[in-house]
Amino acid sequence: MIKENYYISDYCTIRDRQVYRNGELYYKNLESVSIKSFAKEIYKYMELSYPKFHKMDELCKLGFLASEVLLSQREEDTSENTALVLSNKASSLDTDRKHQETIQHKDNFFPSPAVFVYTLPNIIMGEISIRHKMKSENAFFVSENFDANLITNYTKILMSTQKANTVICGWVDLDTNKYDVFLAFISKKGKIKFTESALNNLYKK
């Protein structure tokens, strides 16, 4: 049984063309015409300089940006043992459909490697790991709705067994123009005690 206490140190949501950090509005652009342009606007707003960002599919861009918001103000080194425990409903379906379009018609059959490589949901964790040199534990779960019980439990397992010191966990979902992103940074420091209901409340906020 896990007895040690862990905390939600920071959290970030990206929803309805708005970015929230620790419950406060961080950025909004209600005029954005697409997810792609919204993501690029956040990228510019954060003054990021990371050419690989433009190559990512939209799901990765959203997850990547949320992780940037979470980590931008953290001082500790995340490279050694910050695990990633992410989840969503639509897996990589948004990009799966794009790959399917390239093979749907025999007379126009040109599958693209740059699209295909994003047809796995765990690629988001690869992108975040590359950016922050995180050579750590990753797991990607798929469920119909945000499963705070699973995410909380598995995160605590990783921390209590020393497989991770800190964890970025949450939900990064994209399905035909509908997106919902919620990431939390879990560590041994913070004000909000890390429980299933606390995580669920922050997700629903």
Next chain:
Amino acid sequence: MRNVYMIDDSIISPLGFSTKENMDNLRLNKTGIQVIDNPAIWSESFYGALLDTDKLFQAYTKISNDIHHTKLEKMMLVAITKLLEKNPKLNIKKSGVIISTTKGNIDRLKEKNNPKVYLHSIALTIQQFFNLEETPILLSNACISGGLAIAIGKRMIQSERYDDVVVIGGDLLSEFTLSGFFSFQAVSTAPCKPFCKNRTGISLGEAAASTWLSSKKENTKKETIKIAGDASANDANHISGPSRTGEGLYISITKALEEARVKSSQIDYITAHGTATPYNDEMEAIAFTRAGLQEVPINSLKGYYGHTLGASALIESIIARHCLLNDELLCSLGFEELGVSMPITIIDKNKKQALRRVLKTASGFGGCNVALIFEKVAS
């Protein structure tokens, strides 16, 4: 923390519809990979390991007459049912259930708006079929999914979330994945040849498998297999190209050894990922050498099954369990001459040899890696 054991298993693959049939065929060094002429999958003939649809249908009709289940669901349902039939003591309703798949019912994506393309639909199917209270957990973590699912099951048993866990893995050989690997110029023009100088890429396959993990060793016979250590680490290097230093795999192996409290010299056998792409096999050879494992006999089972994606590391772990119990090494099918820069020890013919510990590794897109150490203990 309590120990976790691998109690029993079942495999549904082109090499048979039970673990025993699979083991028999592996011992004969038979491969499930053959020339496939099926325009529904690919316009030209190619090498792959496809499951016999008629045989699957026969096995499935024995357990259900529901025509709505997809091919992959049928494969998984048959795999679980076989495991349950052999093990009356296993109560799946009281167990955690973890599903491992990379692409699920991806063959249905060409149809418009088929809800079966959502991976959680598979979890719901399994929940309904076995009348489970809890929806199974579904893991989709590229080519390490099957191995990571075992690691996660083990961790959940250790943390006392469950006493027993059933892990199910499965993926299809589909036009979707095949076209992607062709676009990567990664598909072999012959049955794949892991670690061989003449390798030209992967062969894809399809299969499903399941295994029962438990905290209770009284469920076992004379000897049993303990999951002694496990770890996973990201390369943090590239989303599709394996790390040139084998970083994530090396870290995974080192941490798994640490948890198992053994040195690399105490590993008797490695069953590697070995996809037979030039870069993957080279990366693995580097990681094994860095970990001091270059003299440990190694095989890849991809020459028998092709790459079965979300099922592969699960099937390979199951085979590792049986090799341990039977003290045998299986030849790395397709291998002729060493084609990696490090002098690792590829198993070139079946051998009887006393075994105590096996290392199973897998690596995948997104830079993910996993290592598992299975250890034989007295029951």
Next chain:
Amino acid sequence: MAELQQELKEKIIEQLSLEDLEVSEIGDNDPLFGDGLGLDSIDALELIVLLEKDYGIKLKDPKEGKAIFQSVSVMADYIEKNRTK
């Protein structure tokens, strides 16, 4: 030829999502890989698709790509000689 080179630069930026880059910033003889534009293995594979899709050139051996994708000018020469559309 200058026209084809211009077209290639536009396509490379578009296909390989090099959004931080302008056509004018790619020199005809700049190396595309390594220290040049810093393209990677997926980009190389994507260029193979581009050759086939837009110019009807199917490479027999993907390793040929390495020589062809040296720079925009080498690529343009190769396309000019081998294109079927």
